Amino acid sequence: MINITVIDRKGERHELEAPTDMSMNMMELCKAYELPIKGTCGGMALCSTCHMYIESDHTLREMSEDEENMLDQAFFVEDNSRLGCQLHLVDEMEGLVVRLAPEDEEI
Numbered sequence: 001m002i003n004i005t006v007i008d009r010k011g012e013r014h015e016l017e018a019p020t021d022m023s024m025n026m027m028e029l030c031k032a033y034e035l036p037i038k039g040t041c042g043g044m045a046l047c048s049t050c051h052m053y054i055e056s057d058h059t060l061r062e063m064s065e066d067e068e069n070m071l072d073q074a075f076f077v078e079d080n081s082r083l084g085c086q087l088h089l090v091d092e093m094e095g096l097v098v099r100l101a102p103e104d105e106e107i
Contacts, residue, residue, distance in 0.1 A: 002091060006035055007055065007099040018089050026052065026084035026098065037100060043085035048074035050084035051101035058096050060087060076102050 004026075006014045018029050027050035030037040038049035045066040051074050054060065060082070063071075067086045071077050081101065087093075 002089065002094040002096075004029070004089075004093060004095075005056075005097040006030060006033075006052075007097070008035060009100050009102060018093070020089050020091050020093075022089075024089050026050070026082075026087040026089070028085075029089065030084060030100075035100070037084060039085060041085075045070050045083055045086055048083065048101075049103075051076070052082060052084050053078055053099045053101060054080045054082055054096070055099050056095060056097040058093060060093075074101075 001017050001019055004016045004018050006016060008014065014035060016029060016033055025043060027037060027039040027043055031039060040049045041047040048070050064086065067083050070083060071081055
């Protein structure tokens with residue numbers, strides 16, 4: 001198990017315990033804790049409803065071309081943007097801090 005902090009869209013911090021032996025990703029973890037993340041495409045990098053910002057100084061696996069292409073079409077993209085469905089939980093993510101990106105209708 002690793003510890004991950006998720007900051008929701010209201011600025012509230014959620015301290016989550018995450019298993020690294022179940023092939024889960026950040027989108028699935030957020031859904032398991034009933035945080036407000038949609039994951040409409042089910043983790044296929046075909047939408048951006050699990051868009052989040054990496055707030056901590058972690059080195060993560062590089063983006064796939066599919067993830068880059070989807071973020072090119074997303075709203076509110078920053079240099080630290082990632083799709084939660086593409087961030088598979090591994091031991092090296094211990095202490096990771098992410099912030100959920102605004103949804104399309106938010107400004």
